[in-house]
Amino acid sequence: MLPRHAFLVWLVAQQKLLTQDRLQRFGMVQVNVCYLCGVEEEDHEHIFFQCQYSELCRSKISQWCKVELPRQHCIAWWLHWRARSTCKKKVVAMILANFMAMIWWCRNRSRVDGLMMRPEMVVSLICNEVIVRVGQCRISSRHRNTQLWLDEICNGRMVMVTTP
């Protein structure tokens, strides 16, 4: 996991990002509306786990990596993952961290420029970045099933890019 991603995951776990619910509590914003969906109020839980925009990205990524990424705050989910193979855990942690970093980036871009990236594009970027990192870090597993899973997700790049 990249250090900047690890830091972001830590901030999310601590609920320390400057989300609108916090800014509202500090008296810095009057109205709290999610920059991603424009419907619900923004807080940590909403941005990453409940927002319809994030949910669309999350479900497509889960389909690609064949692991159901968390639908709620990740700590409980993370404990469940302790028992899994180290290699798979490392890659799934990378996927989750990339997902969070990308969603936060999209949120900030929407806030500053009012621009939204299509969820398919977000998913494509996340998948490709993870595949490149797996290659760069030469991540592999001695466990046949885990290696098959890795090969499968790394060969899934073209499928994600061409998804309508």
Ligand SMILES: [Zn+2]
């Ligand atoms: Zn939202």
